[in-house]
Amino acid sequence: MTTLSETDALDGLRDALGQLKNRETVALRLLESSAKHSFDPDTELDWDAPFEDGKWFWPPELVSLYGTPMWRRMSEEQRMLLSRHEAAALASLGIWFELILMQLLVRHIYDKSATSAHVRYALTEIEDECRHSKMFARVIAHSGTPWYPVTRAHHNLGRLFKTISTTPGSFTATLLGEEVLDWMQRLTFPDERVQPLIRGVTRIHVIEEARHVRYAREELRRQMMTAPRWSQEFTRVSSGEFARVFSVAFVNPEVYTNVGLDRREAVAQVRTSAHRREVMQQGAKKLTDFLDDIGVLRGVGRRLWRSSGLLA
Numbered sequence: 001m002t003t004l005s006e007t008d009a010l011d012g013l014r015d016a017l018g019q020l021k022n023r024e025t026v027a028l029r030l031l032e033s034s035a036k037h038s039f040d041p042d043t044e045l046d047w048d049a050p051f052e053d054g055k056w057f058w059p060p061e062l063v064s065l066y067g068t069p070m071w072r073r074m075s076e077e078q079r080m081l082l083s084r085h086e087a088a089a090l091a092s093l094g095i096w097f098e099l100i101l102m103q104l105l106v107r108h109i110y111d112k113s114a115t116s117a118h119v120r121y122a123l124t125e126i127e128d129e130c131r132h133s134k135m136f137a138r139v140i141a142h143s144g145t146p147w148y149p150v151t152r153a154h155h156n157l158g159r160l161f162k163t164i165s166t167t168p169g170s171f172t173a174t175l176l177g178e179e180v181l182d183w184m185q186r187l188t189f190p191d192e193r194v195q196p197l198i199r200g201v202t203r204i205h206v207i208e209e210a211r212h213v214r215y216a217r218e219e220l221r222r223q224m225m226t227a228p229r230w231s232q233e234f235t236r237v238s239s240g241e242f243a244r245v246f247s248v249a250f251v252n253p254e255v256y257t258n259v260g261l262d263r264r265e266a267v268a269q270v271r272t273s274a275h276r277r278e279v280m281q282q283g284a285k286k287l288t289d290f291l292d293d294i295g296v297l298r299g300v301g302r303r304l305w306r307s308s309g310l311l312a
Contacts, residue, residue: 016293027117041135045200055195057087064251067275085255088145091136097177098129104170148252166231168223171216172239183283240304247308284310
């Protein structure tokens with residue numbers, strides 16, 4: 001397979017989604033949007049307001065045990081407490097992903113022109129992610145819940161991935177970390193059953209992450225057209241394995257222990273829950289459709305995605 005130069009890629013090259021967009025044009029538009037629609041969570045959100053009685057910290061339908069026999073046995077108070085801890089666990093997972101993403105972005109721009117709009121936008125996105133990580137950490141502390149780190153094995157896999165990942169692999173993992181949570185947060189911020197602070201946090205994240213997704217999608221399209229064949233195949237396999245890690249790490253089992261539930265029984269019921277499987281696949285559908293269109297979901301990679309439970 002011939003490796004195309006970036007000049008060729010920007011000169012009318014097309015994939016299944018149409019003609020690739022000019023990298024600088026995309027970045028300039030994203031920079032303009034960032035200037036108009038960026039937020040400082042420290043001043044934008046009311047951190048002094050108490051949580052409201054009777055409100056959820058995550059929509060109940062998105063709580064992992066929803067619809068299971070264990071859920072039906074739980075009191076409403078215990079269900080809301082579980083939503084509180086799962087929101088904290090997802091915020092903790094978000095911090096882990098964003099720390100990885102920031103390092104991958106720095107690697108991506110390390111050998112590119114610092115004066116380009118593409119690099120300027122990457123630096124802008126890193127600024128956004130710094131604010132998001134601080135916002136997530138603050139909401140965990142404010143909620144009175146523990147920080148829920150990923151397992152040591154997943155922590156070290158993340159360290160390895162940051163070291164060996166190719167550019168297309170990095171952007172595929174970026175989209176995986178962003179788009180499933182984004183789908184859930186789009187259901188959360190308009191939901192009046194949910195605590196106002198949580199709705200505010202998810203609203204900020206959704207607005208700013210929309211730019212990040214656009215940047216990653218456009219770059220991944222370019223990379224899957226121009227990268228060497230071995231890099232494309234590595235992206236397929238590594239993204240499938242990362243999907244498997246993501247699906248396991250999505251809810252920390254410690255949340256069940258901390259709300260007084262039998263951890264083993266809870267994990268077993270989540271794994272066999274048709275509702276939970278549908279939620280995760282629906283959350284990933286826009287992403288998996290996109291990855292399928294640009295040739296990521298092929299061969300071994302597709303089988304790994306299926307085994308993750310994120311692809312029907």
